[in-house]
Amino acid sequence: MTEEESRQRQQARFEKLAHVVVEPLHRYLLRRTSADMVDDILAEAMLVLWRRIDDVPGLGPAPGSLPDPDDVLPWCYGVARGCLANARRADGRRLRLVERLIRRQEQQPAGVADHSRLHAALAALGALDREVVRLWAWEELAPRQIAEATGLTPNAVSIRLHRAKKKLAEQLGRKHDEPSGHKSDEGRSGQ
Numbered sequence: 001m002t003e004e005e006s007r008q009r010q011q012a013r014f015e016k017l018a019h020v021v022v023e024p025l026h027r028y029l030l031r032r033t034s035a036d037m038v039d040d041i042l043a044e045a046m047l048v049l050w051r052r053i054d055d056v057p058g059l060g061p062a063p064g065s066l067p068d069p070d071d072v073l074p075w076c077y078g079v080a081r082g083c084l085a086n087a088r089r090a091d092g093r094r095l096r097l098v099e100r101l102i103r104r105q106e107q108q109p110a111g112v113a114d115h116s117r118l119h120a121a122l123a124a125l126g127a128l129d130r131e132v133v134r135l136w137a138w139e140e141l142a143p144r145q146i147a148e149a150t151g152l153t154p155n156a157v158s159i160r161l162h163r164a165k166k167k168l169a170e171q172l173g174r175k176h177d178e179p180s181g182h183k184s185d186e187g188r189s190g191q
Contacts, residue, residue, distance in 0.1 A: 010053055044083040122168070132157055
């Protein structure tokens with residue numbers, strides 16, 4: 001049997017299985033979770049069934065007639081149950097992360113600096129200039145490293161960085177003499 005024939009045979013077996021189990025699994029999930037999660041969990045369960053088609057008990061090796069639901073459904077319910085548990089764990093992790101972020105936000109000291117002007121000034125730059133500035137200021141990369149990350153030449157990075165810093169300084173109302181965060185010779189392409 002060729003690889004193509006094997007794949008077609010596996011696909012035919014899966015389609016017969018899906019014909020028998022999709023509706024019962026959908027009802028099973030509807031009774032156990034919110035309606036907005038059912039389709040995603042069902043899709044995940046069907047993906048598992050596709051990957052493990054040879055492990056489904058009661059599903060014959062040949063793509064003959066439809067399998068008996070009493071033979072295949074219990075195992076498929078187990079797969080759906082596992083996918084549901086995975087989705088609930090992932091949802092729980094997301095909720096805990098949101099709660100942690102909210103608590104952290106609430107615990108911010110009163111004297112935290114307001115960076116809204118800086119973010120607005122950054123947003124006024126073009127996307128590539130903004131990325132160059134962020135790589136330089138936040139990731140502390142030199143122009144040659146920024147060039148490697150962005151696909152630009154080191155000289156183009158230096159020019160973009162110089163112009164972007166000048167625009168930022170103008171928008172923030174500061175002099176461009178000595179930007180904070182880096183030494184003055186770090187913006188040169190020779191490094």
